Amino acid sequence: MNGSEISDPQIAAEDLVKRFGDFVAVDHVSFRVARGEIMGFLGPNGAGKSTIIRILCGLLRPSSGRARVAGIDVARDPEGVREHIGYMSQKFSLYRDLTVEENLRFFGGIYRVPHALLQKRIQFAIDMAGLADRANALVSTLAGGWQQRLALGCAILHQPPILFLDEPTSGVEPTSRRRFWDLIHTLAAEGVTVLVSTHYMDEAEYCDRAALINQGRIIAIDSPGALKNTPLGGEFLLLECEALGPTLAALQKGPGVIDASVFGNSIHVLVRNAEQSLTRLPPYLSEKGLPPRRLERIHPSLEDVFVHLVAADLAKRREAA
Amino acid sequence: MRLRRLKALALKEVLQIWRDPRSLVIALLLPFTQMFLFGYGINLDLKHIPICTFDREGSQQSQDLFKHFQASLYFAIVENVKTYQEMVTALDRGACSAGVVVQPDFSQRLNDTGTASVQAILDGTDDNTANIAWGYAAAVVSSYSNDVQVAALDRQGRTLQQIQPLSVQSRVWFNEDLVSRNFIVPGLVAVILALVGAQLTSLTIAREWERGTMELLVSTPVTSTEVMFGKLLPYLALGWLDAAFCLVMAALWFEVPFRGTLFALFLTTTLFLALVLSIGYLISVLIHSQVGASQIALVVTLLPAMLLSGYVFPIDQMPPVVQDLTYLMYARYYVTIVKALFLKGSGIPELLTPILFLVVYAIAVVALAARAFRKRLT
Numbered sequence: 001m002n003g004s005e006i007s008d009p010q011i012a013a014e015d016l017v018k019r020f021g022d023f024v025a026v027d028h029v030s031f032r033v034a035r036g037e038i039m040g041f042l043g044p045n046g047a048g049k050s051t052i053i054r055i056l057c058g059l060l061r062p063s064s065g066r067a068r069v070a071g072i073d074v075a076r077d078p079e080g081v082r083e084h085i086g087y088m089s090q091k092f093s094l095y096r097d098l099t100v101e102e103n104l105r106f107f108g109g110i111y112r113v114p115h116a117l118l119q120k121r122i123q124f125a126i127d128m129a130g131l132a133d134r135a136n137a138l139v140s141t142l143a144g145g146w147q148q149r150l151a152l153g154c155a156i157l158h159q160p161p162i163l164f165l166d167e168p169t170s171g172v173e174p175t176s177r178r179r180f181w182d183l184i185h186t187l188a189a190e191g192v193t194v195l196v197s198t199h200y201m202d203e204a205e206y207c208d209r210a211a212l213i214n215q216g217r218i219i220a221i222d223s224p225g226a227l228k229n230t231p232l233g234g235e236f237l238l239l240e241c242e243a244l245g246p247t248l249a250a251l252q253k254g255p256g257v258i259d260a261s262v263f264g265n266s267i268h269v270l271v272r273n274a275e276q277s278l279t280r281l282p283p284y285l286s287e288k289g290l291p292p293r294r295l296e297r298i299h300p301s302l303e304d305v306f307v308h309l310v311a312a313d314l315a316k317r318r319e320a321a
Numbered sequence: 322m323r324l325r326r327l328k329a330l331a332l333k334e335v336l337q338i339w340r341d342p343r344s345l346v347i348a349l350l351l352p353f354t355q356m357f358l359f360g361y362g363i364n365l366d367l368k369h370i371p372i373c374t375f376d377r378e379g380s381q382q383s384q385d386l387f388k389h390f391q392a393s394l395y396f397a398i399v400e401n402v403k404t405y406q407e408m409v410t411a412l413d414r415g416a417c418s419a420g421v422v423v424q425p426d427f428s429q430r431l432n433d434t435g436t437a438s439v440q441a442i443l444d445g446t447d448d449n450t451a452n453i454a455w456g457y458a459a460a461v462v463s464s465y466s467n468d469v470q471v472a473a474l475d476r477q478g479r480t481l482q483q484i485q486p487l488s489v490q491s492r493v494w495f496n497e498d499l500v501s502r503n504f505i506v507p508g509l510v511a512v513i514l515a516l517v518g519a520q521l522t523s524l525t526i527a528r529e530w531e532r533g534t535m536e537l538l539v540s541t542p543v544t545s546t547e548v549m550f551g552k553l554l555p556y557l558a559l560g561w562l563d564a565a566f567c568l569v570m571a572a573l574w575f576e577v578p579f580r581g582t583l584f585a586l587f588l589t590t591t592l593f594l595a596l597v598l599s600i601g602y603l604i605s606v607l608i609h610s611q612v613g614a615s616q617i618a619l620v621v622t623l624l625p626a627m628l629l630s631g632y633v634f635p636i637d638q639m640p641p642v643v644q645d646l647t648y649l650m651y652a653r654y655y656v657t658i659v660k661a662l663f664l665k666g667s668g669i670p671e672l673l674t675p676i677l678f679l680v681v682y683a684i685a686v687v688a689l690a691a692r693a694f695r696k697r698l699t
Contacts, residue, residue, distance in 0.1 A: 057540050059536070059540060059697055059698045060697065078696070079542060082542045085540070087537065089533070091533040091536065093532075093533045093535075093536050093537035093538075094537070095333065097336070097337055098333065102336060105329070106330075106333045107541070108329075109326060109329025109332075110326055110329050110330075110542075110543050111541065111542070
């Protein structure tokens with residue numbers, strides 16, 4: 001589901017490649033995003049999410065491949081693209097030595113928001129960010145969540161049809177994150193196309209479609225529901241135990257086990273048949289002196305899917321090479 | 322270029338300058354301290370050169386000669402020694418820069434043959450001072466010799482004109498009293514503006530890169546010329562303030578006569594400011610770190626402006642290769658202009674050549690800076 005069936009995409013990448021010297025940051029990436037759609041980019045830091053977004057904003061030139069945003073080729077006419085987009089970079093990039101309102105006024109001037117409209121737009125952005133009583137505060141004095149919402153406000157001040165948000169919720173506390181996603185949904189409902197990256201897997205739920213990105217490649221792209229139901233060749237068990245390391249090692253050779261990996265304080269075990277393993281695994285581990293504290297069947301999270309897709313992708317590429 | 326964006330950029334820059342004490346310190350304090358330091362520190366007029374005398378005769382005439390030295394503004398007799406050894410020690414200690422020795426047969430030879438010699442011993446470690454001291458000493462001796470001659474002729478009932486039909490009457494123009502400050506201070510204004518101007522703008526682009534604000538700015542439809550002029554205009558205002566400050570200080574505090582027109586001064590100063598600010602901006606575009614940009618701006622402007630602008634060191638005394646190099650040193654044109662405006666009262670027509678050089682230079686730097694600014698990340 002890379003969106004190739006979308007006939008009038010707002011964002012379209014075809015075989016994008018970006019190399020920095022020998023390092024391949026973006027490795028043959030293709031996808032399309034429809035008008036009003038929220039596309040999520042999921043993946044660990046350094047996966048290449050920001051690089052793809054920067055290419056789409058015309059900030060980096062792709063080594064090969066093509067990208068069109070609002071129907072305009074970003075490599076040929078980056079300035080044309082910039083009229084249609086709003087961008088929130090990963091690193092906070094508003095002026096910290098200016099006040100909330102001064103920042104908004106500045107970007108209003110840069111995007112030439114008509115004077116008659118500007119005051120209304122600024123007021124909207126301030127209300128949206130919940131900064132009504134901090135309008136004259138220096139940005140440097142705002143907490144992280146407020147700064148991020150202000151950055152979003154600056155990005156949408158000129159009502160761009162396409163929004164690129166690079167890790168907008170990074171370092172923001174959960175309640176603020178929730179509120180941020182509500183804002184994104186409101187915008188999308190008004191027809192704004194949103195491409196948003198995050199390294200919080202749970203945030204995929206808020207997207208219409210999500211692309212799992214690792215080492216510059218899109219390893220899966222679909223709706224969050226479909227992604228979670230990706231057939232992984234087995235079922236998932238959650239195991240809690242005393243000694244993570246030895247248990248993990250023992251599990252690799254355990255009966256009916258396909259794979260096992262550590263998730264926080266517990267182990268997620270991929271098995272061929274959950275029913276059988278639930279009865280066979282405890283005695284097997286107890287025999288080795290590693291009795292589990294808890295063992296139960298779980299639905300795979302997106303993170304489970306991601307880990308296994310990454311492993312499968314690596315194996316496939318190793319085979320090909 | 323859109324006026325709306327230009328205004329937004331300029332206003333933002335003004336707010337940032339206002340809230341950044343560093344740039345205000347550079348803009349306001351630096352010119353002030355530099356004017357004082359260099360305006361007073363560099364003085365090529367030698368007065369009261371310390372000398373010691375060794376009178377081996379002790380006659381009326383030898384004492385008369387030393388009185389001439391004492392009366393001269395250029396010398397101050399700090400010691401009267403009794404032996405050569407004492408004189409050598411005094412020179413070695415640095416107590417004096419020169420020694421004047423009168424031989425035991427001074428007055429006798431003067432009376433018998435009408436001519437006698439005076440010995441001057443100079444500390445050559447500072448050759449400039451030694452040269453000047455030697456020149457002044459010769460002048461003092463020659464004036465004494467004149468007096469002797471006049472007295473001798475007087476006794477014969479004749480006058481000096483009768484035996485000396487030609488004499489040189491020199492008159493100095495433009496800097497009538499040959500006060501070195503009058504020629505240094507106007508040039509100093511040029512050096513300070515070259516230094517401060519480039520420092521001010523050298524930070525602007527680098528600061529946006531360092532703080533991460535550039536990434537957002539380049540994602541907007543703003544053009545590189547809009548960014549450049551939006552940033553240069555507020556600094557031009559600051560530059561005018563600095564220029565006015567330095568020029569007023571030169572005219573009123575250091576009392577350098579100003580004989581040109583304010584219009585010509587305003588026009589040429591604006592042109593020079595536009596150039597130095599653009600040079601700082603160009604450096605800022607090329608170097609993405611504030612410290613790096615500031616240091617390069619310092620190296621690029623300070624030393625060449627000091628050494629190659631003709632502000633203290635005359636360009637026509639330099640080796641030919643270095644003289645050619647000075648054409649690249651943009652400060653030299655403004656040094657020429659300000660000196661001419663202050664001391665000669667020249668007008669625009671007489672200054673057309675250096676003005677033209679400045680115009681060409683400014684256009685080249687602005688064009689280069691506009692091209693060098695890339696709206697891309699690297």
